[in-house]
Every structure is written in C-alpha cells, then in structure tokens.
Amino acid sequence: LRTASVELSRPGPGRPRSERARLAILDAAADLLVESGLTGTTMEAIAARAGVSKVTIYKWWPSRGAVAVDAYLRRYRPTMRFTDTGDVTHDLLELLVLMVDAFRGRAGEIMAELIGAAQSDPALAETLRAQWVQPRREVTTAVLRRAVERGELRPDLDVQATLDQLFGPVYFRLTIRHQPLDDALPAALVRTVLDGARAHPAPHGE
Amino acid sequence: LRTASVELSRPGPGRPRSERARLAILDAAADLLVESGLTGTTMEAIAARAGVSKVTIYKWWPSRGAVAVDAYLRRYRPTMRFTDTGDVTHDLLELLVLMVDAFRGRAGEIMAELIGAAQSDPALAETLRAQWVQPRREVTTAVLRRAVERGELRPDLDVQATLDQLFGPVYFRLTIRHQPLDDALPAALVRTVLDGARAHPAPHGE
Amino acid sequence: LRTASVELSRPGPGRPRSERARLAILDAAADLLVESGLTGTTMEAIAARAGVSKVTIYKWWPSRGAVAVDAYLRRYRPTMRFTDTGDVTHDLLELLVLMVDAFRGRAGEIMAELIGAAQSDPALAETLRAQWVQPRREVTTAVLRRAVERGELRPDLDVQATLDQLFGPVYFRLTIRHQPLDDALPAALVRTVLDGARAHPAPHGE
Amino acid sequence: LRTASVELSRPGPGRPRSERARLAILDAAADLLVESGLTGTTMEAIAARAGVSKVTIYKWWPSRGAVAVDAYLRRYRPTMRFTDTGDVTHDLLELLVLMVDAFRGRAGEIMAELIGAAQSDPALAETLRAQWVQPRREVTTAVLRRAVERGELRPDLDVQATLDQLFGPVYFRLTIRHQPLDDALPAALVRTVLDGARAHPAPHGE
C-alpha cells in the first residue's frame, strides 16, 4: 500500500518504521478476521493481540477496514493463481472455479464482511477495488479481448458488462446468500455468457 | 413484518400498539436514511426524531437494520411497478431498466448500505432477501419459465444462474462501484444472456 | 451538591438516578484517593472499582477533580466539628488545631493534591472554595466579629486579611512543604495575630 | 539548574551541549506558559516550538514541571528586586508589595499553576522551594532577626510562623482565589503582624 513508496525513499532521519510491528498487526488482524470476523476485528483487539499501541496502527492505516483488507490480501491473495491457456471457455471456467472455491470457505465469509464494511468506508472500498477486484478483471479482460481479436467473440461485445455477468453472480450470491455457491455455477455462467439462453439461436451479425 | 399477525390476533387486554408511533418511527428512519445514510440512522436518532422511546422501537424491530429496511421498503418499493407483456426480451429489459433507474439515485446508495449492514446482521439479510430480492426474482423466474415452455429458451437452462447473470451485475456495480450503472447496461446484459457473446454461435442442443 | 435540588424537584419521568451508583462512585473515589492519591484516581479506575460506567460518572460530575473533591468531603468533612465558646483566643486556637491535625495525615496530602488540581480545574476550585474553605472562614468570621463587637479587637480590623493570616500559613505549609505542620504552629499564629510581634507594643488607636 | 556544574567540567570528548538548544527550550517554554498556561506547556509543544527533539529536553530536565519552573524563573525572577533599608515596617511592606504586584498579573496565574503541578511533582516542588520561596524567606528572615536583635520584636518570636503569616496569605489568595490580591493587603498584613489585632494590647513579655 504505502510500503512501495517508503521503500523507494531514502531512510531519512528518525526511527524507521518497525517492520516487526507492521507484520504483527497484519497477522493479528488476519487471525482475528478468521476467528471472529470483521466485527471482532476491532482496533483495540488488533493492538492488544499484536502487542502494539493503537496509535501505531492509526499511523499507517486510516480505518480498521483498511487494516482488515490488507491483512486479508496478505493471507488470501496467494490462493488465487491463474495461468492463461488461450482457450476462452477453459480460461473463464478456470477463473470462476478458482473464485467460487476461494469464496466457499472462511475467505468468502470474510470477503462478504469486507464488502459490507466498504459500503461505509471509502478507503476500504478503494483498496478492495484496486487490490482485489481489478486485478481479476484485468486478467479476464485480456482473455476476452484476445477471443474478440481471434474472431471468436462479437467485436461489439461490451466487455465490462460481460465481466460483470461472469463475476457479478458470484458476488451476488456471496453477499445476498439467496443461493449457495455450488459447483455447477461456473459452468452455467460460462455457457450462457458464451452461447446465450436461446433454444435456437438466430444467426446474427446482419 | 410482524404487523400482519398482530392485526389478525384479537385485541386482548392492555393498551394496543400505537400505530402513530409505528409510522413516526418508519418516517423518521426513512428521512434519516435519505439525509445521513445508514450510518446516521442510529436507534437514538430515530427515537429522538420520531419522538418515541428507544424501547418502543426495540419492541417491534430487533435491530436498527430491521427498522431501516422496513423504512426503505415503505418508501421505495412502490417505485418498482412491473407489468408482464409476455415478450422475454422486452420484459427482461423492462425489469433491468426499472432496477437500474431506481438504484442510480439516493435509493441505490441506501440499498448498498443496507446490503453492507446485512453482512453482519442476519435478520436484516433475511428481510432484504424475502422482501426485496425474492419478489423480483419470482417475477423474473415466471418470465423465463414461460419462455422455456414456449421453446424460446433452452429447456435445460439453469434459471437461478440466469437470474444472477441479469441482476448480479447490477448489485455488483452498486456495491463495488468499479463501473457506473449506465443506461447501456440493461440492453447489454439482456443481449448477452439471450444470445451469448460468440461471433458465430454454433447450433447446439441437438 | 446537586443532590439538594434533585431531592426538592419532583421525580419527573424517566428512570431516577441510581443512589447505589452515586455512593459506589464516591466510595470508590475516596478509597482510590487514600490508596494512590489524586494521580491514581482516574475516571477509568473509579468506574472500574465502583462497577459503574464512565458515562454515569460524567453524567453527574464534570471532571475527575469534581468527583474527587466530593468524595473527599464525604469522607473528611465530618472530622472537623467545631463548637464556639465565645473566647476568641480559645476558639481560634481550637479551629487551627482541628485543621492542623486533620492536615497532618493522609487527608492533608490529598487536600494538597486537590488544591493542586484546582489550579487547572475551575469547577474543582469552586467546589473547594464553597464546600471546604468558606464554611471554615464563616465560622471564624463570626468569632472575630463578635470579638470586635465586644471591643476586644480593633474596630477597623481587616477581617479577611486576618482570616488569611490564621489559615493561610497552614495551607502555605501544606502546599509548599517548606516547614512541617508542627504542634506549636497554632499557638504561634494566634498569639501573633492577637498581640503582634512587637516587643513593646505602642498603644494605638490615636 | 544543572548548567553550572556542566559548564565547570572540562569539555571532554564528543559534541558539547548546545547552549543554543538550552535557551531555545527555555524561551519556548516561557512563551508557552504565558500563552497557554502550564496545561499547554507540554513536552511535545516545547520541543516543536524550540525546534528541538524531546530527548534533548529529557536530557537536561526530569519533567515538564522542571522546564517550566526554570523558564518561569528566567523570565520573572528579575522583576523582584528588593533593597533592605533597616526599617522593619517599611521593609516588610516593600517585600509584600513587590510580591503582590508580581502575582497580580500573568506571572501570578502561572505561579499558581506551578504550585498546583508541584503537588504531584516532587522535583518541581523542590525547585520551587529552593529557587523561589526560600530566597524571599531568607531576605525576610534577616529583616526580622535584625529587628529582634534591635529589641523591636519579641525575642521569643517564632520567625518561621511569622514569615508564614506574611507570605502565606498571599499564596493562599493566589491558589484558592477566595479573595483578590488587593492593594490594601500588604499594609493590613504588616500591621497585624507587628501590632496584633487587639484593641488595647496588654503589655506582655514580662
């Protein structure tokens, strides 16, 4: 988050930021998230668990949501490794299966809480978009664009809307819980997005 | 919510529930939601504004989320009137346009906050599902089922997933805000759901 | 303090103030004062010890100094019972001995801290003046005035300054600690105030 | 305070103490005292204003009270210049007028705060006694002793108690504020101390 720019700048005078404290905070926050959800991940609890003063946390993160999302990313981002094969159907399916699998466990419950908190914490919302949602969208955008270039998909395809039709349903089920994130979902989503719901698709393009 | 059963039951002894108080609470809550969002819609604020004691609110609603969603529904449900025409494309488009229009104003911001709060308030989540999300899904389910019966849509269509591909993107944009809820969205969603993203759709089904 | 007016006023609506809480707070504060001085008598400590929430304390006292002085008065005021005999010398001596005795123990140390805190807490200062200092001054004023009326003391005597020459030295030694509050002090103060320091007092009055 | 011994010691190895820093600290502290009282004269504020690190202050003063009193003395001690004339009445009056005048302005308010802080800061208390109170007492002791030796005052006079009856009232009014430090006070104090309050003083001593 801010680490990058700090690492670039020369140390300068003054006691340098304690890496030990930073990691202790993120670990404490991640543990608390897993154990008692975002509700139990209070600044006081993080500080107490990390053996750190509250001020130190506020020094580097603006809100508890911000700490939580950083802690979440540190722990769960690595679980979503995707390798592009060039086959649209396969790649989209792969991406959705990865996400559905990740969201079916504790990581999904926590993500739902983070999205919830983001509705009243702009900083958290921004981090969530920039660090979690956008990277996945960019990978998927590449997959779709290439397919368009190869002529497999319509040239006038609204890529953003298509992305939302692939991922939106997953987040929708995650946050509203009207339907479970079942195994059949990824395939159903990919099939309809690619081939549509019609029984006898009319040839189109003219 | 609970009103129905109360009104059905015989009066019994004791002072009856004050309808005046109930309406004052819902109006106060709705006003507060519009003015200062769910964050500002605290039990204390509602009570103060409605000229009602906090206990009276707790008597009839379990949490502030519950009051908020009731107040929201009372104010915004009437804005989403849909009439079924029998034309799948038209009806789906109509439903989505109604929703996108509704969510583009203050009502959308508040809905996002309600969904946010629902992540840590099961009662609110349930009300939201039962009173807001499901009714729309049922109407849309009817539209899709009829089209399937008429042979317009695939008989093996996963209706639930399809609903999520229509509405999910709207809620996704509403809560994550990575893209605006623009005018072009409904048409793009309906087109891809019906006809797919492929350039030269392969005949399928037999 | 506020109790009086509250007891006079009709209860009014709402849950009445908890006398149990009030006494628990004052007792806790008094105990803490004795054990760890004003420094250790923090709002948090009082609240914890009294089994009371901080808000309840703030509801009735504006600052921790205010609680402390109330607690002090409740515990130590009764120790200073004075009965007027009509003999100036005896009465002044009696008043000073009472005060010096009281201030020689823990009560004196605490009073010194209260006076210290009063320098940056106007509410505490006011209570100290009104509840502790003034009552003693009024009693002593009566003693002096009567002696003036009887012709024992100069009719043009500056009573306020005289009071300060009797009590001021005690508070001076209490707060500055340049000299102990020894047994000989009261007599020395009374003698000099009445008869002066001169070896061969000039008859005056002409 | 500690300066003297440091300046006497040979330079030794390493960077010598920065006189610039010492003066900057004292000036900053004095300014802050005048502007916002002892409450506003925090270590952080002094450091920031003096352009000095907090550690540098802690290096030379044990507490903020200690800095404050040094800063106070540096600024206000020179205002109390007294010259002994040999006339008891005149000299005592002179000393009291000087003090009352000094304490009537901002210097008095700050002194009151210093005395207040001294109640929970033994180091400050000691400095206050040694650097401020005692010097005045010694001068006054000399005045009284000489008068005793000349036979003007009782040979068995309790000098310490008498000093307290002269200065105590001033500090009493300064800290308790039950009466203002008015112009008439010094004369009233001196008169009663010398001649007593009695209307027809009985000859005493033999």
Added chain:
DNA sequence: AAGTAATCGAGACGGTACGTCCGGTCTTCCT
C-alpha cells in the same frame, strides 16, 4: 366503576469501542 395488563415517554445505566493526546523511551542518521 374498578381492576388489570400492555404500552408509551423519558431517561439513567453498564458496556464496548472509538479516535486522540501526551508521556517517556527507543532507534536511526547527521554533525
């Protein structure tokens, strides 16, 4: 008409967490 019971307003209460402030201590680099 009296009695009973549920509700209402007001508001005090214990509790949890908030975000801030300051005190002292520490670590690093600079001079």
Added chain:
DNA sequence: AGGAAGACCGGACGTACCGTCTCGATTACTT
C-alpha cells in the same frame, strides 16, 4: 558524543451508541 527526527508502547481521555432497565403515565379490555 550530542542532537534532530520521529516511531513506538502505554495509559487515560471524553464521546457515541448499544441494548437493558426502571420509572410514572396512559389506554384499553375484563370483571
């Protein structure tokens, strides 16, 4: 070896809401 800079832990601050609790007052049904 100072000293400036500034991060760090700790502890208390005063505040905001929460959800619960007592009050006295009201308002209907029940007897």
